[in-house]
Amino acid sequence: MSIRIAIYGYGNLGKGVELAVRNNPDMELVGVFTRRDPKTLKIKTPGVKVYGADEIFAEKDDIDVLIICSGSATDLPEQTPKLAAFFNVIDSFDTHAKIPEHFQNTDSAARNAGKVAIISVGWDPGMFSINRLYSACILPDGKDYTFWGKGVSQGHSDAIRRVPGVKNGKQYTVPVPAALEAVRSGKNPELSTAEKHTRECFVVAEEGADKAEIERQIKTMPNYFADYNTTVNFITEEELAEKHSGIPHGGFVIRCGKTGAEGENKHIIEYSLKLDSNPEFTASVLVAYARAAYRLSREGSCGCKTVFDIAPAYLSIQSPEELRKHFL
Amino acid sequence: MSIRIAIYGYGNLGKGVELAVRNNPDMELVGVFTRRDPKTLKIKTPGVKVYGADEIFAEKDDIDVLIICSGSATDLPEQTPKLAAFFNVIDSFDTHAKIPEHFQNTDSAARNAGKVAIISVGWDPGMFSINRLYSACILPDGKDYTFWGKGVSQGHSDAIRRVPGVKNGKQYTVPVPAALEAVRSGKNPELSTAEKHTRECFVVAEEGADKAEIERQIKTMPNYFADYNTTVNFITEEELAEKHSGIPHGGFVIRCGKTGAEGENKHIIEYSLKLDSNPEFTASVLVAYARAAYRLSREGSCGCKTVFDIAPAYLSIQSPEELRKHFL
Numbered sequence: 295m296s297i298r299i300a301i302y303g304y305g306n307l308g309k310g311v312e313l314a315v316r317n318n319p320d321m322e323l324v325g326v327f328t329r330r331d332p333k334t335l336k337i338k339t340p341g342v343k344v345y346g347a348d349e350i351f352a353e354k355d356d357i358d359v360l361i362i363c364s365g366s367a368t369d370l371p372e373q374t375p376k377l378a379a380f381f382n383v384i385d386s387f388d389t390h391a392k393i394p395e396h397f398q399n400t401d402s403a404a405r406n407a408g409k410v411a412i413i414s415v416g417w418d419p420g421m422f423s424i425n426r427l428y429s430a431c432i433l434p435d436g437k438d439y440t441f442w443g444k445g446v447s448q449g450h451s452d453a454i455r456r457v458p459g460v461k462n463g464k465q466y467t468v469p470v471p472a473a474l475e476a477v478r479s480g481k482n483p484e485l486s487t488a489e490k491h492t493r494e495c496f497v498v499a500e501e502g503a504d505k506a507e508i509e510r511q512i513k514t515m516p517n518y519f520a521d522y523n524t525t526v527n528f529i530t531e532e533e534l535a536e537k538h539s540g541i542p543h544g545g546f547v548i549r550c551g552k553t554g555a556e557g558e559n560k561h562i563i564e565y566s567l568k569l570d571s572n573p574e575f576t577a578s579v580l581v582a583y584a585r586a587a588y589r590l591s592r593e594g595s596c597g598c599k600t601v602f603d604i605a606p607a608y609l610s611i612q613s614p615e616e617l618r619k620h621f622l
Numbered sequence: 623m624s625i626r627i628a629i630y631g632y633g634n635l636g637k638g639v640e641l642a643v644r645n646n647p648d649m650e651l652v653g654v655f656t657r658r659d660p661k662t663l664k665i666k667t668p669g670v671k672v673y674g675a676d677e678i679f680a681e682k683d684d685i686d687v688l689i690i691c692s693g694s695a696t697d698l699p700e701q702t703p704k705l706a707a708f709f710n711v712i713d714s715f716d717t718h719a720k721i722p723e724h725f726q727n728t729d730s731a732a733r734n735a736g737k738v739a740i741i742s743v744g745w746d747p748g749m750f751s752i753n754r755l756y757s758a759c760i761l762p763d764g765k766d767y768t769f770w771g772k773g774v775s776q777g778h779s780d781a782i783r784r785v786p787g788v789k790n791g792k793q794y795t796v797p798v799p800a801a802l803e804a805v806r807s808g809k810n811p812e813l814s815t816a817e818k819h820t821r822e823c824f825v826v827a828e829e830g831a832d833k834a835e836i837e838r839q840i841k842t843m844p845n846y847f848a849d850y851n852t853t854v855n856f857i858t859e860e861e862l863a864e865k866h867s868g869i870p871h872g873g874f875v876i877r878c879g880k881t882g883a884e885g886e887n888k889h890i891i892e893y894s895l896k897l898d899s900n901p902e903f904t905a906s907v908l909v910a911y912a913r914a915a916y917r918l919s920r921e922g923s924c925g926c927k928t929v930f931d932i933a934p935a936y937l938s939i940q941s942p943e944e945l946r947k948h949f950l
Contacts, residue, residue: 559898570887
């Protein structure tokens with residue numbers, strides 16, 4: 295019997311989940327729920343129904359795991375606890391500072407309902423977090439570094455587009471090669487986020503706009519760009535569409551630690567991602583954890599969990615015997 | 623109260639465990655057990671007693687977790703099941719093909735005794751296995767590659783030293799840069815172990831030995847060198863001691879996978895280790911999993927487990943709340 299997956303929210307992430315389910319033969323997509331008018335939504339999977347968001351509670355007996363694909367700013371803090379009272383749920387909540395609060399809210403809801411919720415699943419938080427944790431446990435006498443990019447930052451791209459005279463724009467976060475090398479060499483440098491990253495902007499200006507003024511406004515924008523080495527490139531709408539329409543991302547988690555009687559032996563653990571599509575990769579992680587949520591729920595587990603609480607074997611379609619034979 | 627750790631076997635790995643325990647303030651070393659004459663063994667930790675191997679059963683109420691630091695060829699298959707009948711145990715059994723059998727033997731012993739055993743802990747098997755598994759679950763439509771090195775292979779160094787006329791020698795396994803690049807580019811090449819690695823030998827010849835003949839014998843040695851691009855460098859005993867006395871190792875686990883409606887988006891997950899001391903790093907992994915064994919045992923769990931069965935949070939000295947706050 296397949297694991298019956300439903301998607302709540304059909305943006306880039308929801309679309310990615312729809313495709314990721316196809317790569318997992320033990321799963322089937324049973325519905326997509328949207329706050330838009332369901333009649334206007336065309337999905338890629340023949341025979342799967344699109345529902346209005348408020349119809350979801352009527353379908354609760356036909357969904358094993360609900361993957362909530364909404365944004366972290368305002369939607370997930372409200373939706374995940376509410377839905378965890380009726381469904382096993384997965385979300386990708388990524389506002390790091392608010393995770394403890396989101397965990398508490400979701401935990402009470404899921405626990406009271408006897409459901410499993412796994413929050414903050416993806417790559418950061420998610421796979422990057424797991425790697426920070428494993429590495430810190432193995433090398434307690436050490437220091438870790440996270441670099442993001444090269445990749446598109448949605449928040450910074452939005453910020454560019456709000457500058458007067460800007461028609462369209464895209465921002466890439468790029469790790470500084472010299473900072474990466476200093477970390478990999480084991481020098482344990484002190485580095486701020488700005489020292490680790492540069493910001494590359496590709497901007498389409500409106501006709502007749504003052505480009506020098508646009509560049510000045512971007513480069514001096516507090517929080518977003520002012521502290522960074524920022525470059526601004528003006529390009530045409532056509533070039534933006536042709537060369538910058540993807541949503542790539544990635545990054546590096548590196549820990550350098552010491553062992554030995556005098557700390558004389560150095561060890562570097564490095565984990566990196568190079569992703570053509572940030573939402574499709576994140577969706578693939580969500581789907582693997584949906585399998586874990588299903589199994590944990592069948593075992594009688596309940597409450598809120600994170601990637602730290604899930605043994606790796608729970609993510610796999612293969613049996614423990616097969617895993618020991620083929621992956622160990 | 624500290625987790626009371628004991629070490630069984632005091633070679634390079636056991637010595638590494640002794641040092642690694644010092645980096646973990648929730649643990650204390652309570653004894654070292656050896657098959658040598660305990661009186662001849664000098665350990666690094668003041669106040670800790672060295673026992674004969676057969677004295678261990680008398681100490682069973684004073685040990686929370688026993689870390690077995692013996693070799694995989696003949697010792698661990700016999701020792702781990704025997705000791706798991708009395709102790710929570712950790713081993714680093716690394717004969718990949720025999721893991722299923724070792725698991726079965728250890729599982730029955732540990733289960734009957736109500737003890738926890740975690741086998742095949744280290745980096746390969748161990749951290750590399752975990753990364754192969756996570757990556758395969760996230761990107762089912764993909765292929766993974768493991769490269770070893772640059773590092774010292776004990777087995778190949780021993781093989782060199784058995785060649786007539788060889789006084790001493792050391793062998794490094796080195797990944798082929800072009801093969802690494804082909805994998806990272808996402809080309810999904812088919813590569814044999816020999817195509818992924820070269821073998822670099824540093825040899826001290828006996829006086830008057832026929833170096834050309836030594837080189838020929840090494841390069842044509844079946845299984846060990848014949849299939850590989852092998853280089854042989856003759857050096858002096860002094861140079862060997864000066865430049866090649868360390869036991870570095872490391873390697874790469876890389877998975878390249880595709881997502882999207884037509885598999886149009888490519889993703890690369892890469893995990894790498896660069897280790898100054900193979901035994902000290904392996905020991906550090908063993909010690910982190912000793913914490914997990916202790917906790918699982920306190921929770922009432924029993925039987926044999928591998929790294930696949932252990933949620934990352936079990937390895938950490940920090941509480942779940944702290945982990946969510948600082949690592950997620």
